[in-house]
Amino acid sequence: MSEKLIQWKNLVDFCKGILMKLSVTEKDAFMVADNLVSSNLRGIDSHGVARLDRYVDGIKTKYIIPDVKPKIAKESPVLANVDGQNGLGQVIGTFGMELAINKARKSGFGMVSVFNSNHYGYAGYYSMMALKHNLIGISMTNSAPLVVPTFGKNALMGTNPIAVAAPTKKNKPWVMDFATSTVPRGKIEVYNRLNKKMPLGWATDEKGNVTDDAVRVERNLKDLLGGGLLPLGGAGETYGGHKGYGLTVMIDMFCAILSGSNYGPNVVSKKEGKIVPPRVGHMFMVIDPEYFIGINEFRTNMDNYIDELKNSEKAEGEGRIYVHGEKEFEMQERREKEGCPLDDKTVEKLLALSKEFNVPINFIN
Amino acid sequence: MSEKLIQWKNLVDFCKGILMKLSVTEKDAFMVADNLVSSNLRGIDSHGVARLDRYVDGIKTKYIIPDVKPKIAKESPVLANVDGQNGLGQVIGTFGMELAINKARKSGFGMVSVFNSNHYGYAGYYSMMALKHNLIGISMTNSAPLVVPTFGKNALMGTNPIAVAAPTKKNKPWVMDFATSTVPRGKIEVYNRLNKKMPLGWATDEKGNVTDDAVRVERNLKDLLGGGLLPLGGAGETYGGHKGYGLTVMIDMFCAILSGSNYGPNVVSKKEGKIVPPRVGHMFMVIDPEYFIGINEFRTNMDNYIDELKNSEKAEGEGRIYVHGEKEFEMQERREKEGCPLDDKTVEKLLALSKEFNVPINFIN
Numbered sequence: 001m002s003e004k005l006i007q008w009k010n011l012v013d014f015c016k017g018i019l020m021k022l023s024v025t026e027k028d029a030f031m032v033a034d035n036l037v038s039s040n041l042r043g044i045d046s047h048g049v050a051r052l053d054r055y056v057d058g059i060k061t062k063y064i065i066p067d068v069k070p071k072i073a074k075e076s077p078v079l080a081n082v083d084g085q086n087g088l089g090q091v092i093g094t095f096g097m098e099l100a101i102n103k104a105r106k107s108g109f110g111m112v113s114v115f116n117s118n119h120y121g122y123a124g125y126y127s128m129m130a131l132k133h134n135l136i137g138i139s140m141t142n143s144a145p146l147v148v149p150t151f152g153k154n155a156l157m158g159t160n161p162i163a164v165a166a167p168t169k170k171n172k173p174w175v176m177d178f179a180t181s182t183v184p185r186g187k188i189e190v191y192n193r194l195n196k197k198m199p200l201g202w203a204t205d206e207k208g209n210v211t212d213d214a215v216r217v218e219r220n221l222k223d224l225l226g227g228g229l230l231p232l233g234g235a236g237e238t239y240g241g242h243k244g245y246g247l248t249v250m251i252d253m254f255c256a257i258l259s260g261s262n263y264g265p266n267v268v269s270k271k272e273g274k275i276v277p278p279r280v281g282h283m284f285m286v287i288d289p290e291y292f293i294g295i296n297e298f299r300t301n302m303d304n305y306i307d308e309l310k311n312s313e314k315a316e317g318e319g320r321i322y323v324h325g326e327k328e329f330e331m332q333e334r335r336e337k338e339g340c341p342l343d344d345k346t347v348e349k350l351l352a353l354s355k356e357f358n359v360p361i362n363f364i365n
Numbered sequence: 366m367s368e369k370l371i372q373w374k375n376l377v378d379f380c381k382g383i384l385m386k387l388s389v390t391e392k393d394a395f396m397v398a399d400n401l402v403s404s405n406l407r408g409i410d411s412h413g414v415a416r417l418d419r420y421v422d423g424i425k426t427k428y429i430i431p432d433v434k435p436k437i438a439k440e441s442p443v444l445a446n447v448d449g450q451n452g453l454g455q456v457i458g459t460f461g462m463e464l465a466i467n468k469a470r471k472s473g474f475g476m477v478s479v480f481n482s483n484h485y486g487y488a489g490y491y492s493m494m495a496l497k498h499n500l501i502g503i504s505m506t507n508s509a510p511l512v513v514p515t516f517g518k519n520a521l522m523g524t525n526p527i528a529v530a531a532p533t534k535k536n537k538p539w540v541m542d543f544a545t546s547t548v549p550r551g552k553i554e555v556y557n558r559l560n561k562k563m564p565l566g567w568a569t570d571e572k573g574n575v576t577d578d579a580v581r582v583e584r585n586l587k588d589l590l591g592g593g594l595l596p597l598g599g600a601g602e603t604y605g606g607h608k609g610y611g612l613t614v615m616i617d618m619f620c621a622i623l624s625g626s627n628y629g630p631n632v633v634s635k636k637e638g639k640i641v642p643p644r645v646g647h648m649f650m651v652i653d654p655e656y657f658i659g660i661n662e663f664r665t666n667m668d669n670y671i672d673e674l675k676n677s678e679k680a681e682g683e684g685r686i687y688v689h690g691e692k693e694f695e696m697q698e699r700r701e702k703e704g705c706p707l708d709d710k711t712v713e714k715l716l717a718l719s720k721e722f723n724v725p726i727n728f729i730n
Binding site for chain 1: 657
């Protein structure tokens with residue numbers, strides 16, 4: 001088995017095909033597939049098709065219900081609380097963001113909080129949905145506990161990501177999208193697989209001390225032995241670890257405490273040996289610049305700021321200053337042309353799904 | 366000259382008295398005084414009365430206009446863009462937040478972006494104004510450029526703080542309030558004064574390299590020689606410095622690009638040797654949980670989450686896990702009883718103002 005390349009359209013069809021064998025409607029299956037493959041195109045492979053088997057498992061073990069529709073539980077012209085009914089996170093997320101966009105198109109603003117959902121893919125997908133309407137989009141989600149609070153021993157909070165997308169004129173849109181931990185779990189997994197020492201400041205061991213031992217951290221997280229990822233800013237307060245810890249709690253507040261979903265240590269899909277719906281929460285917010293300075297001037301000034309940042313002097317030894325989203329848009333252009341590379345472990349997983357569900361998969365090489 | 370203690374009420378009266386000698390109305394002078402002293406009470410001395418002389422200077426040199434009223438430039442039931450008319454930041458900020466609160470009380474949500482303002486004190490003051498109405502409050506501001514973008518050499522962005530306050534039931538409200546740089550400038554100033562080496566990761570030198578030399582960083586910032594504070598997450602991308610950089614730009618976007626104010630490197634009060642209004646921007650947002658899960662359940666679950674965090678196991682050698690705002694509320698209780706301590710430099714400044722404007726000041730010791 002080795003790394004393979006695949007055309008993104010073939011990858012969408014494959015994911016769609018698998019999900020449709022599991023009672024997911026064609027429309028819903030496309031939403032999930034588009035979200036996963038878009039993540040691969042943008043270089044966020046950790047949230048791409050490598051996760052397809054987890055969604056399949058979720059449906060099989062019934063903590064994800066494939067054939068329900070999200071339901072509006074409470075609504076005003078600008079706000080809504082949505083019950084995901086434990087369906088597919090991407091379907092619920094797309095519903096929530098579309099609702100927020102429609103509200104913003106009518107009233108200049110929309111905010112939708114969501115309860116009873118599942119993993120919704122990468123946060124940036126939803127924030128970027130606002131761009132084609134010339135709106136600012138925000139997306140947040142909580143997630144399973146992996147992050148320790150400042151001075152704490154146990155992982156009580158998710159890596160809770162936040163994404164913000166803003167329209168521009170000549171530059172690519174500004175798209176910020178990140179986990180509020182120092183690094184996402186995927187980075188620890190890579191160091192674990194390579195048996196390589198991590199930089200000190202990413203994670204703590206089972207006693208709560210900073211460690212460079214990725215194998216230990218991965219084992220501890222898997223067996224709930226204590227320790228976990230550090231919030232953005234690292235251990236203690238010296239480098240602002242309490243700030244990342246605050247952002248993580250804030251996202252739990254917007255996504256889950258506000259909507260009435262599970263938060264912090266309660267976002268789990270197994271409880272007392274039983275499979276349970278994790279009841280993940282999301283929050284979507286959409287703002288129309290036309291109600292403030294006006295969309296035209298907003299886009300022009302986003303461009304001006306981006307240019308000022310990119311064209312400013314570089315630190316010694318550095319060749320380029322990036323703005324948020326730039327790397328991902330460049331990756332997307334390349335991968336749309338050349339195909340998406342998939343690592344051997346992902347190829348193996350997809351081939352197993354192909355066989356199990358009798359859905360063909362066509363690689364380039 | 367040495368450290369002195371003063372009753373907070375006397376401190377409010379003193380600040381009010383000084384400002385009223387500069388054509389500030391009694392009502393507006395109280396707003397500024399209350400904001401400054403509240404910062405001292407909460408232990409955020411960097412944003413307290415130590416800054417009174419800067420506001421006095423701003424009025425004297427006319428980049429702050431003491432006798433204007435903020436004006437609503439554009440408005441909808443939930444949104445507004447406000448022209449601060451280069452008045453006192455605290456007066457404009459209080460106006461903006463009250464407007465957002467009134468909108469949220471009627472429609473469940475309010476968002477106000479502000480242009481043509483000045484330094485508004487500490488961000489948490491405004492977010493906490495929402496608490497007595499059982500609403501969630503958010504406050505952000507941009508500020509003068511002190512922070513370098515990831516891989517950049519020059520300070521192009523402010524330390525742009527964000528504050529979020531959420532109501533609780535039995536615990537103190539949850540109040541997150543921080544600069545999006547690794548540390549605020551005040552910390553560098555302290556190390557500079559003590560001629561002490563800083564931790565590596567707070568700031569860069571004039572070439573853009575990480576340095577522990579606070580004296581050099583302070584001199585470089587003052588003379589615009591290059592380098593500056595690092596965004597939350599530190600230098601490069603290893604510890605997520607690009608995340609802090611993103612947050613800082615996001616806050617400029619909400620506060621200034623959206624409102625039509627100065628952003629990034631343009632927030633300066635001196636240009637080509639001339640004094641100019643910095644045209645600082647703010648953003649206020651207020652959300653009513655009643656439109657989501659309901660205020661009662663929201664407050665109960667905030668308490669539950671806070672308790673889960675506080676009562677969880679501590680990392681080895683640590684005695685306590687804090688939640689956001691807790692330290693500040695404890696400090697406030699103590700200082701309301703015992704008085705506010707003022708360092709010798711601040712005492713000196715206040716005595717000079719007392720003499721210049723003939724306003725008496727009464728210390729405890």
